Amino acid sequence: MSWENTCTLHDHILKTVNNFGFKSMTPVQIATIPVFMKNKDVCVEAVTGSGKTLAFVIPVLEILLKREPLKKHEVGGLIISPTRELASQIFEVFKSFSNKNHCAFSCTLLIGGRGDIEKDVEDYKALGANIIVGTPGRISFALEKCPLLQSGMRMLEVLILDEADRLLDLGFHQTLTSIIRYLPKQRRTGLFSATQTDEVEQLIKAGMRNPVKIVVKEKAPTTESIEQTGFSDVKTPASLSNYYIVCQPTEKFNRLMDIITGKINEKMLVFFSTCASVDYFGRVIKELCGSKLTTLLLHGKMKKKRLDIFNNFRKMERGVLICTDVMARGIDIPDVDWVLQYDPPSNASAFVHRCGRTARVGRKGNALVFLLPTETPYVDFIEINQKAPMLEFVLKSEKNHIEWLAKMRNLSIKDRAIMERGTRAFVSFVQSYAKHECSFIFRLKDLNLGEMATGFALLKLPKMPELKNKKVTGFIEADVNVNLIRYRDKQREKQRQRNLKRSTNELDSKPKYTSKKAKAWTETKQRKETKKLRKEKRRLKKEKTMTFNDDELEELRKDAQLIKKIKQKKMNEAEYDKVLEEEEKQMTMAETP
Template sequence: MTSPSTSWKLVCDLSSHVLDTITRLGFNNMTPVQVATIPVFMRNKDVCVEAVTGSGKTLAFVVPMIEMLMKHVGTMKKHHVGAVIVSPTRELASQIHEVVDGFLDDELCPFTSSLLIGGTGDIENDISDFTENGSNIIVGTPGRISFALEKCMMLRSGVRSLEVLILDEADRLLDLGFHKTLSSILGHLPKQRRTGLFSATQTTEVEQLMKAGMRNPVKISVKENFEFASTNQSSTTKTPSTLQNYYCLCPVVAKFNSLMEFVSKRKDEKLLLFFSTCASVDYFGRGMKEILGNEFTILLLHGKIKKKRLEIFSKFRKLNSGILVCTDVMARGIDIPDVDWVLQYDPPSNASAFVHRCGRTARVGRQGNALLFLLEAEATYVDFIEINQKAPMLEYKEDVTHDTDWLSKLRGLSLKDRAAMDRGTRAFVSFVQSYAKHQCNLIFRVKDLNFGELATSFGLLKIPKMPEIKANSITGFKPANVDIDSIKFKDKAREKQRRLQNKRKAEEGEKPKFVSKKAKAWSGIKEKKELRREKKEKRKKQKEKMTFDDDELEELRKDAQLVKKLKRKQISKTQYEDSVELDEQNMKKTL
């Protein structure tokens, strides 16, 4: 493997403008994936690249893409689309667009670029902007690009001149269910093009995409070596060699205290904190902001936040220290400078997501750390990750004595504000549902959870009713010694609305919850079922009565033949009657 200190000039025959831009952006030396990919891609070969997260894949496709387009300077018109880059998330697309813009220059590289992502305005604005100003490089998410191609005839005409198609985080594109959308995009693009697939993991679906959209691609796989501490056995890892993975085993009721004790000592560091659900991000993130106060900058980001996602993402990137509380929407491809720690409060939904989460730190040769919080019953997950993802892990042994009862403070927030109590309930329910669907269900088993202790760890005042929870199996939970209905919303408008609803219920009478109008007449439903059963039995008996033996069937067959002959006028009516009378006489003799 080529050393990360390889010079750009030694490996690639790049234009002076591109070299100057690379130097200006601070990427003075090439990473292994760039050394392996750029020369091949620039020779007009399709490439399928697998490399550990944070290895510099973005420049590995942006640099050759710019060089290919530079050959068309002076001939490419403003509505000619020379390159399309497809990314799974709007944050990653925005980040790539920022890198691409760094290479564009009015004189030396006179191309224009457009960003097509959701949350930035109406798609009609993007279409009218392209119609008026054009664009040579399109960066965006699959849904937005596909919709623009369907609606804008000028864009469909523009992509006929396409030189390069890039699918970044290709495995994630397919995991998110973009199969049909990608097929729609590929249907609009010319077959004579260069295609690059870039991802941290290769899956069967990526292999199928290679066959559908690429011509004899060159497969490039860049991995790193490590040694298992227990066996000294050398292997390859899917995480950067500069990343140190830790795990912390703790009882469920001590989990939040352990997290807060860790976070509270790192006021000057930059942390990413992952939860499994959007509701958990809202609940724990807001709780941490209330508890820690203004000394910490804490931002929340998840998939249900639509309009302000890019604003939050950009703000956190610029921070020198702070905490971004997020879901796996931030786990793939995102480049946030100088992240010191990646914290995983909830286990990721699948093993590959573990690698991508950790990859938000220790990027492009920098040092980084990651810490996974696990319950004591989940300890075997450490061995699973080391074997399945080849990611070495060490137990976190720093003293985490709980000088402060952070969990009581979290519960106290629900006592002061009904909104916090409701967020806690939603977070608890969503976590249990997410846990039940975990792909590694041999380790993460819902039946092993102590729901009473789990509710305590969420700081709940009462345990919500759920199909997964049986009231007679709850232990380790102490309900709050308060009247739940007396807890008010801090928001005066919401509290006023709640009071009006309570007053209306008192006047009209509260309807039973979770019982539909149809379900009330249960006895009537039972009577209908019984009636249907009786009708079924009656039809069965009638069918049995209509059963004939062989002699009767033969007589019926003869009668049918006589009727047919009479209709065809092969016999007269007198002959028909005589035959029928004769058959009846024979029947009587037989009986």
């Protein structure tokens, strides 16, 4: 269905949409745009890659075009996204619609990694903004620091929460609440996501007025898949080919490298469970592939470089991006051919979102998840729980098979930095595996940690609680002294040598500690006798202080009697002082010869 026949849109918006190449509307756009433009709150659930971004961008612009022109600092639209990359992408879509003559709305981006919050506040004060796109934390800070922005929010017409379930999963519930308290109650609200959770349902009830719930599902591509899975609608795009491969821990990396090097002219995303794994495997893949393949790394702990890496990968025609789930939600990267999930995601819904980075808006794509033999029930779980049909992937055997794992171990021997990254990656992987939400499938006790350590190409096993007092099989330590492995970076190696020398000097300067058990028997006996004598002296001194002679006892008795008379009011204080003076005179006379 064409844009012109579905709803009345501004000519400039229609022209811009056609320039994008979207000649017809997607199902989610057909269902959402007309309803959202008729003063209705909407809660939209649709498969990833179905065109949800335009489903809220166009209504926001249309609603603002139909009202009175906004002043410089008046905010008409607020779009909140869980990640910087997704917020940046939405911001670019809004910018593409801006036109000084027809759509003169100023738009600003509030995300981390782009300088201090004070700079964002100053930019808003100087330039203003009618539409704000950003992440929850940055928007909340800006509102707290800028009273001008607080007053500008009073004119808000539309609030959009993109990937609403992810916003709540990441613990932004309190932050969202703090933002919403600055917003007018008379507004239109839109919640957009590929999956709905109980928390999203609670948010709908709490913050929306008579919402219209829109659910757009994909039909199973063939009758065969309907018979195979038992359901006619799926949560993954119909144009997606979804695969799994089962391999031993010691063969997992070899299989990954075989696939990557076999598809060197394609564009791929490779997902790992932890930032440390991205740092380790990403750098190893970069070393092994060299200039033949452009390899980029991206994870949540990167601050300033994330947006640059993301934008570079979007522009690339081929290459591989090694990343964590920070890239799993809502990100639109053109022409991704393969999504490889080296580590299965920590929750079931993340599986669908990862796969959704390919096969977007009708294009074909492929997704592959790597599983260990003990993890094969995950296939049935995903097919039933997430309605995502999967097929087994068969890798063609090559005559000249390359032992990539041995090459990775050699890299660790040549560079201490790679060895240390491998250890950190292994430890973080084990910790992540122990916290997996699908704990009935991903059980740490079923994991052969020795074989996993071999799969990480470790030179020796690290000291960690999971390995304490356990018999480890399937791992052979490298025949090399790891203390002698040097950093490839000369400056870093010099610093390490200085630290080692300093530690050695400190140990030499400290007095050597001798165990008590190592002392001679005669010395121990003499110490015991000395201790016994000291104890006896303290006892005698105490007895001496507590012993009184007859005269002293008589004096104490007389003093007690006098004090008793004062309490009974048989004697006043003047009489008491007089008695004491007479006693002192008598004592003085008795002592005088």
